[in-house]
Amino acid sequence: MDFIDYYNVLGIPSTATAKEIKAAYRKMARKYHPDLNPNDSNAELKFKQANEAHEVLSDPEKRKKYDQYGKDWMHAEEFEKARKSRGPSGDAGQYTYSTGQEGDFSDFFESMFGGFTSGRSGQGRGRGFKGQDYNANLQLDLRDAFKTHKRTLTVGDRNIRITIPAGIEDGQTIRIKGYGGPGINGGPKGDLYLTFEIRNTTGFRRDGSNLYKSVAVPLTTAVLGGDLTVDTFDGKAKLKVKPLSQNNTRVKLTGKGFPKYKKEGEFGNLFITYEVTLPRHLTEEQKRLFESLKATNL
Amino acid sequence: MNVKKYIRITDFCKGHALEESFLVSLHEIELIDIREVESERVIPKRDLRRLERLVRLHRDLEISPQGLLAVDHLLNRMEVLQEEVLELRRRLNRWE
Numbered sequence: 001m002d003f004i005d006y007y008n009v010l011g012i013p014s015t016a017t018a019k020e021i022k023a024a025y026r027k028m029a030r031k032y033h034p035d036l037n038p039n040d041s042n043a044e045l046k047f048k049q050a051n052e053a054h055e056v057l058s059d060p061e062k063r064k065k066y067d068q069y070g071k072d073w074m075h076a077e078e079f080e081k082a083r084k085s086r087g088p089s090g091d092a093g094q095y096t097y098s099t100g101q102e103g104d105f106s107d108f109f110e111s112m113f114g115g116f117t118s119g120r121s122g123q124g125r126g127r128g129f130k131g132q133d134y135n136a137n138l139q140l141d142l143r144d145a146f147k148t149h150k151r152t153l154t155v156g157d158r159n160i161r162i163t164i165p166a167g168i169e170d171g172q173t174i175r176i177k178g179y180g181g182p183g184i185n186g187g188p189k190g191d192l193y194l195t196f197e198i199r200n201t202t203g204f205r206r207d208g209s210n211l212y213k214s215v216a217v218p219l220t221t222a223v224l225g226g227d228l229t230v231d232t233f234d235g236k237a238k239l240k241v242k243p244l245s246q247n248n249t250r251v252k253l254t255g256k257g258f259p260k261y262k263k264e265g266e267f268g269n270l271f272i273t274y275e276v277t278l279p280r281h282l283t284e285e286q287k288r289l290f291e292s293l294k295a296t297n298l
Numbered sequence: 299m300n301v302k303k304y305i306r307i308t309d310f311c312k313g314h315a316l317e318e319s320f321l322v323s324l325h326e327i328e329l330i331d332i333r334e335v336e337s338e339r340v341i342p343k344r345d346l347r348r349l350e351r352l353v354r355l356h357r358d359l360e361i362s363p364q365g366l367l368a369v370d371h372l373l374n375r376m377e378v379l380q381e382e383v384l385e386l387r388r389r390l391n392r393w394e
Contacts, residue, residue, distance in 0.1 A: 030359050035351050036373070130354060133347075137384070175347060193347065 004106055006053035006066065014067070018058065025054040034132040034181070034190070044132050048184055051129065052109050131190035132181035140164070142200040146233060146259060155179055155192055162194075167209060167261035170198035204233060209268025211257045214275050217241060222276040230272055232256045239272065247276040304340035307332060314353055323363045324352065329370060 007014050010024040028050035030036070037043035056062045136155065148166045152159055160179055168174075173195045180190020205212040215230050225243035229236050230253075237253055250273050257268030282290065311318050321341070325332040330349055332339050341349060348370070355361050355369060 026359065033355065033359060035354055036369070038377075129358060173347075191347075 004049075004052075004109070006056050009049050009053040010057065016057075021054065021057045025050055025058070034129075034184075038133065039135065044181060047129075049106075051184055052106060056109070129184035129187040131183045131187065133190040134180045134192045135195065136192060137195050137197055139197045139199060140168070142198055142202050142204070142206065145196075145198050153194075160192075164196075165262050166259035167263075168196050168198070169208070169261065170196065170200075170206075172196050172261075202233070203231075204270075206258055209258045209260045209266075211268065211270045212273070213270065214273045216277045217245065217274040219276060219278055221245075222247070222274065232270055233258065237270075241274070245274055245276070247274065249274045303343055304333070304335055305343055305346065307339045307341060310341065310349070314350075316353065320353075320356070320363075321349075324349075324366070327363055327367055329363065329367055 007016065010016075010021065010028060012020055012024045016024070029047065032043040032047040032050065034040075034044050034047060037047075056066050134155065136153075138151075138153065145164070145168050146166060148163065150161055150163050152161045154160075158179070160176065162176065173193050176192040176194060178189045179192035183189050200206060203213060211233060213231070215228070217228060220226075221228060221241050222245045223243065225245070226241050228239040228241050230239055232253065233256070237256060239251065239253075250271050253270040253272065255267045256270035260266040260268060279286070307318055307321050310316070311321065321330065321332065324330045329352065330341060330345060332341055334340070351373075352366050352370060355366060356363075361369060
């Protein structure tokens with residue numbers, strides 16, 4: 001276990017005043033705060049180091065102990081015994097030491113100060129910082145997003161089983177609480193923000209919970225009307241094409257769209273656009289019939 | 299009130315040991331959107347992540363609401379740029 005020069009960490013001389021210590025800490029905290037440096041483990045480490053240095057140097061009692069025994073920390077226990085034998089000092093009771101959560105401090109700190117964080121009552125010093133939030137992307141096929149399903153992810157060295165609700169959107173982010181970086185100074189863990197990237201190779205265009213698709217309609221069906229079977233996202237549906245349907249006519253199949261996010265059993269609509277197809281080849285008879293039609297000034 | 303969509307600012311402030319006036323000051327500079335739903339002052343849940351980040355920055359770094367406005371703007375820009383970099387890397391990987 002190595003000695004840590006807390007003055008060096010904060011870039012201040014050992015004669016620094018409380019004001020100078022605070023200013024140096026603020027400067028480092030601004031520079032390396034995890035929220036200002038997402039996904040930067042080096043910044044997170046520096047922030048932890050600055051926090052630890054501040055924890056010691058801004059507390060007169062800890063600083064005294066550190067200054068006296070810092071380089072010779074193995075003898076810190078003797079300091080404690082001597083201090084206790086002197087009885088309570090004038091400012092006893094000013095600090096409240098708790099047996100709170102184990103901190104995220106160095107072995108050096110824990111060896112010297114007992115391994116637990118302390119805090120001055122009412123001033124919030126020694127308060128835990130929430131760990132770094134992690135961001136990750138998860139690719140899904142549009143077909144996967146159609147049904148609620150479970151998926152196991154590996155984040156760092158942990159496996160997380162999450163439920164992905166049907167109807168999740170491309171680019172949507174969900175928060176998984178407590179799966180981010182470890183808390184600092186006993187603070188809570190950060191969160192994992194998972195952003196979904198949804199690939200669509202289905203031939204359906206999606207807009208929220210509505211789906212859009214174009215289908216070819218033969219000329220005769222468009223003119224005379226008739227039945228048409230179309231693909232929906234999870235099956236087939238029969239359509240009655242009205243006589244004299246125009247090209248680009250759009251019809252709505254209610255409830256045949258995509259599931260609505262977190263609204264079980266509710267679906268958007270499927271919009272079908274007719275693409276009336278003209279014949280590329282005609283038999284002699286068909287040609288004769290079209291000429292008859294032409295003769296009627298159609 | 300749709301509790302899935304909104305969170306009461308009294309609940310948020312209680313949970314984070316915050317003065318409501320702090321949220322009001324963020325609202326006044328249009329950093330967050332406080333609405334009134336069924337006579338309750340609420341914030342949309344989708345803004346929760348951003349608001350928690352603002353609270354941490356305010357507490358840990360003593361940044362004023364005006365300072366948060368600038369920081370938030372820059373962080374949002376940084377996030378957009380990071381997403382662009384990720385997307386470009388993905389595209390590049392397809393060709394490599």
